[in-house]
Amino acid sequence: MAYEPPVTDYDEIVENGTCAFCGCNCDDLDFLVKDGHVVGVRHACRLGASKVMEDMDQRLLVPMIRDENGELQEVDWDTALDKAAELIANAVRPIFYGWSETSIETMKHGIRLGELVGAVLDNQATICHGPSLQAVQNVGYPVATLGEIKNRADMIVYTGSNPMNSHPRHLSRYSTFPRGWFRQRGRFDRTLVTMDPKYSDTAKMSDIWIGFEQNGDYGFYNAIRAALRGKEIDQDFVSGIPKEDIMELAEAMKNVQFGALYFGLGLTHTLSKQRNIDMAIEMLADLNKYTKWVLTPMRGHFNVNGFNIFMAYEMGFPYGVDFCRGYPRYMNGETNTIDLLTRKECDVFMVIAADPGAHYPGGAVKHLAEIPVIQVDIHWGPSTEIADVVLPGSFIGVECAGTSYRMDGVPIHMKKAVDKPETCRDDEWIIRELHERVQKIKAEEAAVASK
Amino acid sequence: MTYIEKPVVPKVVKLEEPTATEREVLNMMLNTGSDIYQGACKKRGSTCKDEYRKVCGVAYMDPKDMARLGVSNWDTVKVTTDWGEVIVSAVHSRDAPHEGTIFIPKGPWANVITSHETYCCCDPTYKGIYCTVETSDEEVLLMADLMRAVYKKYVVDEETIPELESLGEMPVYKKK
Numbered sequence: 001m002a003y004e005p006p007v008t009d010y011d012e013i014v015e016n017g018t019c020a021f022c023g024c025n026c027d028d029l030d031f032l033v034k035d036g037h038v039v040g041v042r043h044a045c046r047l048g049a050s051k052v053m054e055d056m057d058q059r060l061l062v063p064m065i066r067d068e069n070g071e072l073q074e075v076d077w078d079t080a081l082d083k084a085a086e087l088i089a090n091a092v093r094p095i096f097y098g099w100s101e102t103s104i105e106t107m108k109h110g111i112r113l114g115e116l117v118g119a120v121l122d123n124q125a126t127i128c129h130g131p132s133l134q135a136v137q138n139v140g141y142p143v144a145t146l147g148e149i150k151n152r153a154d155m156i157v158y159t160g161s162n163p164m165n166s167h168p169r170h171l172s173r174y175s176t177f178p179r180g181w182f183r184q185r186g187r188f189d190r191t192l193v194t195m196d197p198k199y200s201d202t203a204k205m206s207d208i209w210i211g212f213e214q215n216g217d218y219g220f221y222n223a224i225r226a227a228l229r230g231k232e233i234d235q236d237f238v239s240g241i242p243k244e245d246i247m248e249l250a251e252a253m254k255n256v257q258f259g260a261l262y263f264g265l266g267l268t269h270t271l272s273k274q275r276n277i278d279m280a281i282e283m284l285a286d287l288n289k290y291t292k293w294v295l296t297p298m299r300g301h302f303n304v305n306g307f308n309i310f311m312a313y314e315m316g317f318p319y320g321v322d323f324c325r326g327y328p329r330y331m332n333g334e335t336n337t338i339d340l341l342t343r344k345e346c347d348v349f350m351v352i353a354a355d356p357g358a359h360y361p362g363g364a365v366k367h368l369a370e371i372p373v374i375q376v377d378i379h380w381g382p383s384t385e386i387a388d389v390v391l392p393g394s395f396i397g398v399e400c401a402g403t404s405y406r407m408d409g410v411p412i413h414m415k416k417a418v419d420k421p422e423t424c425r426d427d428e429w430i431i432r433e434l435h436e437r438v439q440k441i442k443a444e445e446a447a448v449a450s451k
Numbered sequence: 452m453t454y455i456e457k458p459v460v461p462k463v464v465k466l467e468e469p470t471a472t473e474r475e476v477l478n479m480m481l482n483t484g485s486d487i488y489q490g491a492c493k494k495r496g497s498t499c500k501d502e503y504r505k506v507c508g509v510a511y512m513d514p515k516d517m518a519r520l521g522v523s524n525w526d527t528v529k530v531t532t533d534w535g536e537v538i539v540s541a542v543h544s545r546d547a548p549h550e551g552t553i554f555i556p557k558g559p560w561a562n563v564i565t566s567h568e569t570y571c572c573c574d575p576t577y578k579g580i581y582c583t584v585e586t587s588d589e590e591v592l593l594m595a596d597l598m599r600a601v602y603k604k605y606v607v608d609e610e611t612i613p614e615l616e617s618l619g620e621m622p623v624y625k626k627k
Contacts, residue, residue: 203546384622
């Protein structure tokens, strides 16, 4: 690792910026600004800093449309927006996917547009924490804010999650290291447990690592539940963990004052999916007979929780909301993006601040290669390679203000630090403009039909 | 340090492993997921660059498995599942030992071979997929070339794909 000298050449510091990367939404960043660009970031982790100090080579700066040779061509905003509006207005089964890296204010216009054309509105939860939301619907949710956990927790459990890689400041800012009101010695007052088949970077710094076998989560939680209820465990090993260790861990978890369990995609992406989380939550219900335990999903994007909260508040369902019948519907396995794509139902796909090209399984991307794709984003990415209309947005939290929800459901205002590139537009403006244009097309069609 | 050329990986040493007999093909379990190098490179936006290929187009393997297969750091391997096959570089995992398991950070390379099966639970199965790993002499493709070779959205004649010129490490579009 090379030494990098600190950045000293800057004009001003914009304090208390909010990080637009993961669900931690760290709101203590200082942006060092020079000539309208952020040249340095203080307090951010490697992930946050790299996002704020973006790669300008690949910044989307101009609207583009594919020409007949399949090459992207720069066009003016009017042409690009008209083309996108025409595609959306004439679609039979459109999906508007993404939203997790944009503001709640943008989503407001997204819902209006979705209702108007009968679209499916879905966000990244559908490929990450969707099963967690289903489990919450199944068995409830012992909720706490990150601040409560910081002040009270003496045992922190990460299961199926590797925060040292995907939420690097989570341990230092919210869970393990900070001193809290009842945990004056910080790290020394807490026990850190990692449950992961992999000896991950988080496991390496934990007090206890439970490396149960692959797909062994469900059996392991059930064994702990049995131990908590005073039942005898028949087998000597459950999911590769000796019976005695399970009894010991169950005893330790019972005897803490305040425990917090954080779970990640290790649970939602394996075969048992939401049943894993059902079981993890039920394990906490059992633990709550003895002491206080809470749980929080480790949300990936800074506003992925925001979409779920906003949608549940406005429409009654957290994600995968289908407006095709004129009223909101939600049906797992029916109205979710991956299922719609693999069944080849969707005919126009709009992606707002997300990257399905990089993060969808190949089977779903194959259908995206057959239908028109509209992209609203800030960077040229794998999705741009399969996009037909590209609309360059702006960077929430740096170039544009907005509201987002942290992983524990606390809303945070993200303020603006610098101006956006002149040729870009705010996401909110783009979606509002699309809504107005689609409305106009629909009104014209209705006028023709009535004659 | 936010900019890297490629992830720092431990150097593989020749292991004196009496049970390690060299094999042509390994039957393994594939996991995909986020990784700090992948996250930093992706969100900075450097997806066309060689760096993205170095952080995402890699299979983190146990050194014993690498010894069995006879590959060293940054040698290419072909990973095949029921859903497809992809060429990636093999590197020594910093989370080893995890014999029998490989980890490919999430990204276009991993997703060529992940399962889109949601079992009506909305979430595809990104982890715990059976795969085979074998040595290969093909090169790992850059992101833009990979998207073109796999999804073929704007390719006129599919048979010409191997001969097409690389799309390179910068965005390609016609300016006004």
